Amino acid sequence: xxxxMAGLLWLxxxxxxxxxxxxxxxxxxxAPTCAGAQPADAVCSRPLAQAxxxxxxxxxxxxxxxxxxxDGSYVLQAPPGxxxxxxxxxxxxxxxxxxxxxxxxxxxxxxxLECDSGxx
Numbered sequence: 001x002x003x004x005m006a007g008l009l010w011l012x013x014x015x016x017x018x019x020x021x022x023x024x025x026x027x028x029x030x031a032p033t034c035a036g037a038q039p040a041d042a043v044c045s046r047p048l049a050q051a052x053x054x055x056x057x058x059x060x061x062x063x064x065x066x067x068x069x070x071d072g073s074y075v076l077q078a079p080p081g082x083x084x085x086x087x088x089x090x091x092x093x094x095x096x097x098x099x100x101x102x103x104x105x106x107x108x109x110x111x112x113l114e115c116d117s118g119x120x
Contacts, residue, residue, distance in 0.1 A: 023077040024055060024085055024101050026111040028068045047072030048115055051096075052088045057081070080104050085111040 031045035051068040055076045063083060064076040076085075080103050087096035096115035103109050 021077075022080055022103050022105055022107055023064070023075065024083070024103060024109045024111050025073070025075045026085070026099075026113060027072045028053065028074065028087060028096070028113045028115065029072055030115045030117050032117060045114065048087075051115075054086050054088055056084045056086060058083070075108070078103055085113070087113060087115060 028048040028051050029045045030048045034044035047068075047070065049068055049070045049072060051072075051074075053066055053068055053074045053076065054062055055064045055078055057063055058081075063078050066074050066076055068074045083101050083103060085099045085101055095118070096113055099111040099113055101109040101111050
């Protein structure tokens with residue numbers, strides 16, 4: 001009986017851990033980063049480091065926030081639900097899209113964002 005109870009407790013804890021291990025991850029880049037005409041082989045984007053990334057509920061309330069790493073990557077933990085991911089506080093000419101995500105229990109949705117540098 002003790003073994004059965006321990007097994008049930010373990011299964012319950014595993015399910016709770018899986019649900020709590022959910023969120024969104026991605027990478028933020030900035031483009032274009034080359035001025036003028038861009039050759040076909042030119043890499044005209046770069047990671048956007050230290051960008052403030054926010055996860056917002058449908059009602060507009062914030063859930064989580066972080067800054068992107070040097071390679072533009074970020075991870076935010078959140079419970080299952082529908083959210084939007086947005087970048088805040090960047091230069092006024094830079095435009096970053098808002099990305100809608102659906103987070104499911106035990107998984108991380110992917111939201112890669114490419115911000116417009118305004119360079120032409």
